Structures are given as structure tokens and as C-alpha cells.
Amino acid sequence: MRMSRTDQALDPGLLESGSDGARLNVPNVITAVRTIVAVSFGVAAIVEVSVKFAVIAYLVYWIGDILDGLSARLLGEETRFGAVFDIVSDRACFAVCATALMTIRPDAAIPVTVFLLHFLVLDCQLSLAFLRWPIVSPNYFYVVHPGVYRWNWWPPAKVVNTTALAVAVLLPIPIWVGVVIGLAAMVVKAVSLVVVSRLRPALR
Numbered sequence: 001m002r003m004s005r006t007d008q009a010l011d012p013g014l015l016e017s018g019s020d021g022a023r024l025n026v027p028n029v030i031t032a033v034r035t036i037v038a039v040s041f042g043v044a045a046i047v048e049v050s051v052k053f054a055v056i057a058y059l060v061y062w063i064g065d066i067l068d069g070l071s072a073r074l075l076g077e078e079t080r081f082g083a084v085f086d087i088v089s090d091r092a093c094f095a096v097c098a099t100a101l102m103t104i105r106p107d108a109a110i111p112v113t114v115f116l117l118h119f120l121v122l123d124c125q126l127s128l129a130f131l132r133w134p135i136v137s138p139n140y141f142y143v144v145h146p147g148v149y150r151w152n153w154w155p156p157a158k159v160v161n162t163t164a165l166a167v168a169v170l171l172p173i174p175i176w177v178g179v180v181i182g183l184a185a186m187v188v189k190a191v192s193l194v195v196v197s198r199l200r201p202a203l204r
Contacts, residue, residue, distance in 0.1 A: 027072035028082050034064020035089040042096030046103045051170075054100040058166050061093040065162070069139070083137035087127045094119050094162070101169045108169045111178030115165040118182055122189035123161065126152060129193075132201045145199060148192045161185065 038061040045053035068086060072078045095116065102112040130138045142149035151157055164185065168178030 023077070023079060023081065025072075025077045025079075025082070026075055027068045027077050028085055030064060030068040030071060031082070031086050031089050034060055034068065035092055038064065038093040039096045042093070042100045045100035046096070049103055051104055054097065054104060055170075057093075057097050057100060061090075061097060062162060065090060065093075078136045080131065080136060083130070084128065086137075087124065090162075091120050091124055098165060101166065105169055108175055108178065111168055111175060111182050112165065114179060114182030114186065118186045118189060119161070122186060122193065123152075126189055126193050126196065129196045132199075145195065148195055151188055152192055 038057045041053050041057035041060060044050065045057055065086070068082075072082060098112050098116055098119075102109055127138050130141055130144075133144050135141065135143065138149075138153045141153055152161070164181050165178070168181055
């Protein structure tokens with residue numbers, strides 16, 4: 001297995017710059033607002049069986065997810081609390097948006113279920129694994145294991161992780177394609193979890 005840096009203390013510059021506690025800062029406010037708005041539109045999409053509301057919900061979720069992380073980095077307000085808040089909020093948005101897609105396309109129940117298991121269970125556990133090391137968020141996991149980072153939190157990987165389901169359901173492609181994509185994502189997460197479980201936390 002490829003060696004990681006977890007047997008040594010991590011560089012001080014890679015550690016969290018802010019407090020671990022809850023903070024009423026710009027990134028956390030953005031996370032809260034985008035979650036409330038995305039979930040609200042997602043619920044509206046479920047009730048009205050509306051493609052328009054589902055698309056709005058996904059757009060608010062995606063754009064808000066980009067903005068809270070970007071603002072945290074630009075303003076120097078990255079915290080472990082904020083990272084966990086973002087991870088939990090992502091799951092709330094995704095669960096409601098996925099349910100809306102399944103309401104709109106009942107025949108897509110199987111790929112939606114696969115993606116829900118993938119994102120709400122495997123990906124959630126993997127994303128929270130960063131707490132074993134003194135890094136501020138999964139975005140810095142490359143200092144722990146470059147391979148796991150590349151397959152899960154490298155920007156292109158993150159885009160695929162959150163958009164694949166909507167693309168597979170809303171575009172006129174066979175449902176089995178969505179199932180294959182979902183299963184492939186589950187394999188990546190499962191393998192990544194096995195690798196991470198074998199790593200030793202860094203020395204403080």
C-alpha cells in the first residue's frame with residue numbers, strides 16, 4: 001500500500017486556523033441558508049411533482065455548496081465545526097432532492113436508492129473520517145492519503161459525486177446506466193473506507 005504521512009505530525013500550516021466551536025460566520029450562514037432553501041424547494045418538488053422546483057433545489061444545493069466552501073477559504077474562516085455542518089447539510093439537501101427526482105420519475109427508484117445508500121451512508125462515513133486527523137476538512141485529505149483524496153475530494157470527483165444522480169435521472173438515458181454509475185460510486189467509497197480504516201491517525 002502507498003505510504004501516507006499519517007505516521008508523522010502534520011505540518012502546522014495544514015491544521016485548522018480557527019476554533020473547533022460553533023461560529024456564526026459567513027460560511028456557516030451560507031450553509032444554513034442554502035440548506036433551508038434547497039430543502040424547501042425539494043419538498044415543493046415532491047408535493048407538486050415539479051421538475052422546475054427539483055432543478056431549483058439542486059441548483060441552490062450545488063451553488064450554495066460551492067459558495068460556503070469558497071467563502072470559508074477566502075475569509076480564513078475554515079473550521080472543523082463548519083466542515084461537519086457542511087457534510088451533514090449536504091446529506092439533508094441530497095436526500096430531499098433525490099426523493100423529488102424519484103417522485104418525478106418513479107421508474108428511477110432503483111438508481112435513486114443506490115445513490116442514497118452511497119451518499120448517505122458510505123460517503124458520509126468517509127467524509128467524517130477526516131476528524132481522525134488534525135486537518136480542517138476533507139479538502140485537505142491529500143496530506144493524509146493522496147489517492148483517497150483524488151478519488152473523493154479532488155474537485156472533478158466532487159462534481160461527479162453530487163451531480164451524477166440528477167444527470168442519470170433527468171437526461172433521457174437508460175435507467176440501468178444510472179444503476180451502473182451508482183454501483184461504481186459505491187465501490188469507490190467502499191474501497192476508500194477500507195484504505196482509510198487501515199491508516200494510523202497523525203501524531204499531535
